[in-house]
Amino acid sequence: MKPELLKVPTREIHSFSARRDMLPNINSRWHYHDELELIHFQKGHGMQFVGDDIRAFSPGDIVLVGSNLPHFWRYENTEGDSADIPYSTVIHFKETCLGGGFLDIPEASSIRGLIQRAKRGLHIAEHASAAIVAEMNRLVETDGIERIVALLRCLAKIAMHPGVTELASPGFRPVVNQSAGSERINRVFDHIFKNFQEPLSLPEVAGIAMMSENSFCRYFKSKTGKTYLQFLYEVRVGFACKLLMDNRLSIKEICFASGFNDYTSFHRIFKKHTGKTPQQYFKTILP
Secondary structure (H helix, E strand, O other), X not given: OOOEEOOOOOOOOOOOEEEEEOOOOOOOOXXXXXXXXXXXXXXXXXXXXXXXXXXXXXXXXXXXXXXOOOEEEEEEOOOOOOOXXXXXXXXXXXXXXXXXXXXXXHHHHHXXXXXXXHHHOEEEOOOOOHHHHHHHHHHHHOOOHHHHHHHHHHHHHHHHOOOEEEOOOOOOOOOOOOOHHHHHHXXXXXXXXXXXXXXXXXXXXXXXXXXXXXXXXXXXHXXXXXXXXXXXXXXXXXXXXXXXXXXXXXXXXXXXXXXXXXXXXXXXXXXXXXXXXXXXXXXXXXX
């Protein structure tokens, strides 16, 4: 999918942006921006795309997305949601908002390391994250130097949080310029994300890239660090996890709704990617 450069507006009296989104899907398109993005989901659920990582998101999740890392969130089934609760709290900031050279001082080493890790996107586990949420809320509600203090506290708490995991794979290479090469891989991403629930043969996708199958396989791995099938299976398994969380379909129905045409293959691939069978995964998300 072609990532779109998003310009994040900032008020003249502020060096970075902080807001509460009362509507879903405000930026539900594949995009990137110079700013890092810290988001806390408060209601709603759907699918999350960060780099080459695809998974479900739900209330309580906190994600830190690095500069120029393509991403988007697609909410689903928002009818009937309470109008009084925001969907998310979102903070956009540049490394330089803390001052030139700030990250180079010894005391800022943990935040410097956090920003480096955020290049792959970070998920912060819900447990023990109340202090982070409190700082994000304080940041949105205050002005002046207290905003900077709250941002620093927020980043420091994330840096020390034991439940932080990287999202995009180590081999993922963001494609954010609009050269001829990026147009080709973006056409491929676009086709996969739109059609992963349908049969997607290698010849079909290689045709989208206007390459032979062998050339396309080499090209795709050089751009993503993964084979075409690995990437496609990750997209389908991520969607299957989301459907399991929704708990509206049987596991066999989820198999076919996620783009798999063989239940045995679905079972094997799902376990390979998650470490659990679909049944085991479903049990772990039961309340």
